[in-house]
Amino acid sequence: MTDKKGSAAPRLGFVPDCEYLGDWPAVEPGGDRxxxxxxxxxxxxxxxxxxxxxxxxxxxxxxxxxxxxxxxxxxxxxxxxxxxxxxxxxxxxxxxxxxxxxxxxxxxxxxxxxxxxxxxxxxxxxxxxxxxxxxxxxxxxxxxxxxxxxxxxxxxxxxxxxxxxxxxxxxxxxxxxxxxxxxxxxxxxxxxxxxxxxxxxxxxxxxxxxxxxxxxxxxxxxxRRHSGGLRAFAVAGRQVLGQRRYVGYLLVSGSAMGALFAYVATSAFVLQSMNGLSPIAYSVDFAANAGGMTLAALVAARLAGRVATRKVILVGQVMALAAGVAMLIGAVWFRTPLLLAVVCFFVLMTAQGLVGPNGGALASAEVPDHPGTGSAVLGFVQWVAAGTIAPIAGLGGEHTAVPMALLMIGGAAGSMIGLLVLARPGARGQIGQRRLAP
Structure with a gap:
């Protein structure tokens, strides 16, 4: 988008937690909107x-x-x-x-x-x-x-x-x-x-x-409106999906979201139907896990610029994988005891606070020419992953946590593949563009 004189409007860059930003927002010179x-x-x-x-x-x-x-x-x-x-x-x-x-x-x-x-x-x-x-x-x-x-x-x-x-x-x-x-x-x-x-x-x-x-x-x-709409978005979407490292970080965030929502979709059955928690007790545990995720995200924000972001993500992925493996062992051999389930759920949610926001930030950093499109595609993939995983987690019924544990493991493993293989340092996409260092 350009102004009336034809000069390009300055780009906004990546803004956290915003699913859609116009890639070329109109900014009046000298104006303070x-x-x-x-x-x-x-x-x-x-x-x-x-x-x-x-x-x-x-x-x-x-x-x-x-x-x-x-x-x-x-x-x-x-x-x-x-x-x-x-x-x-x-x-x-x-x-x-x-x-x-x-x-x-x-x-x-x-x-x-x-x-x-x-x-x-x-x-x-x-x-x-x-x-x-x-x-x-x-x-x-x-x-x-x-x-x-x-x-x-x-x-x-x-x-x-x-x-x-x-x-x-x-x-x-x-x-x-x-x-x-x-x-x-x-x-x-x-x-x-x-x-x-x-x-x-x-x-x-x-x-x-x-x-x-x-x-x-x-x-x-x-x-200030423009006629590009969905057609322009589709063109920009093809461009961002041509970036290998962007797709890698897309897999990092999408897989982590899938593992998270395997928990969201099934935890009520695991803790209430299988372990007898009341709705109030379950909700207190759910809120505590959400607090753990929020606290981890705040810690990750404090570490920005001090510790490599990829290392923070990897720590979260290892935590999530360990929680999934422990959950599977408990589900197969020990009938999913309450204490194990509570601990595994807390670790998984805390890990998401380290992986999700950082993975999204690095994904958008890989497509600096299309920050809005990159964020929109990222949000779309995350929510589709969440919706796809939810019913699969319940395939075993109300009295087994095995499918959920397998999805937790699969999500953590897929996220690690995205980080260590597709988004590895030095990997190149189809279109050569300047990239921001993680």
Whole structure:
């Protein structure tokens, strides 16, 4: 994208935790957009939008055994409701950003949160697992669409260091949701029915709509929109996927995400159905594991510039692999004792805090000419991996952890192959481009 004089607009570079950024954001020379419309209310609204995915998932996970019983569904069928949600979310993020570049931000964002609220109502009322799967797909698609446009609004209104600061603050505050979500879901289960969690998400969707109406302006006026859309995105996508080291780091992050969601999809059955934990106790453990992942990510951030990022990733991969092997031994020979499961889950989640963010950062560093496309493809692969793994983890039913343990091992091993083989130092892709040192 160029300005009216034809000069190229400066590129933004990689921004953590943002699924879509225009590869060539329009920046007016000498302008400070962050002062024009980036208010505290707007930032809070974007954080609100970012929290919907973990809330819509983590509030629901503690109820898996009850959902299976109430809807006469198998463990795999219940886990497919995660798959459809994650696939919808991946597609929503992949498509929503480019479309909003063409048509503006505000109206598509309002439509997305309303559709998400409506899909949540269908989830709350659905009487069959098939209806639940379909509604969860729509819920995920609309939620992903809303998330990516919300962050694009921030990109429209802020630049440089201020942009990075705001996005990191948003990500940090949004990290509370994975801790609060399961606890809130467990309280709902304790006091009421699992369907109430979807009514809560629907109410949050309406609250988000009101917040957008009051706090989010149209941040992309017609003169700054472009017609490239999905076609331009597809061309850039082919270019980034031609980079071998980028694909390697894509495998690092995608495989790690798959191992993580083998845990998310199956842990309720392992800890509740097999070991007798109550929904409250399970949710406390889930929240503690999310806290371990957050703490590891903060430690990794402190180590940046002091310890090679690839070494930090490798430590996390070894931890995840060890957790998977221990889980498999416990599942095959010792009937998955509670203490072993709790420790393995904590180690796996903590490892993800070392692998996921760093793998994503190095992936985007490999495609400096297409930071937005690189981040979008990365987010798509991660969420598709999460959705694909979820039902596979439940193939053994509610009373075995063997499939989950094998997926944990496979995810850790695949992640290591991405790091040590495809993304090894000196590996070259199809297109020679400047690369940033890890």
């Amino acid at each position: 962050s002062r024009a419309g980036l208010t505290s209310a707007l930032v809070a609204t974007v954080v609100f939008l970012t929290a919907i995915a973990p809330l819509a998932t983590d509030m629901y996970v503690p109820a898996f055994p009850r959902v299976a019983r109430d809807l006469s569904a198998t463990a795999t069928q219940v886990q497919l409701t995660l798959t459809t949600f994650f696939v919808g979310m991946a597609l929503g993020q992949l498509i929503g950003g480019p479309v909003s570049d063409q048509r503006g931000r505000r109206r598509p964002l309002i439509a997305a949160v309303l559709v998400m609220a409506l899909a949540s109502v269908v989830c709350a009322l659905g009487g069959t697992i098939t209806i639940m799967m379909a509604a969860r797909f729509v819920q995920g698609f609309a939620g992903g669409w809303a998330m990516v446009i919300g962050r694009a609004v921030i990109v429209d209104l802020a630049t440089g260091a201020h942009l990075v600061k705001v996005l990191n603050v948003s990500a940090g505050v949004g990290g509370i949701a994975p801790v609060v979500g399961p606890l809130l879901g467990a309280v709902i289960l304790q006091l009421s029915h699992w369907r109430v969690s979807f009514w809560v998400v629907a109410a949050l969707g309406l609250a988000m709509t009101l917040a957008v109406l009051l706090a989010v302006p149209e941040s992309l006026p017609p003169e």
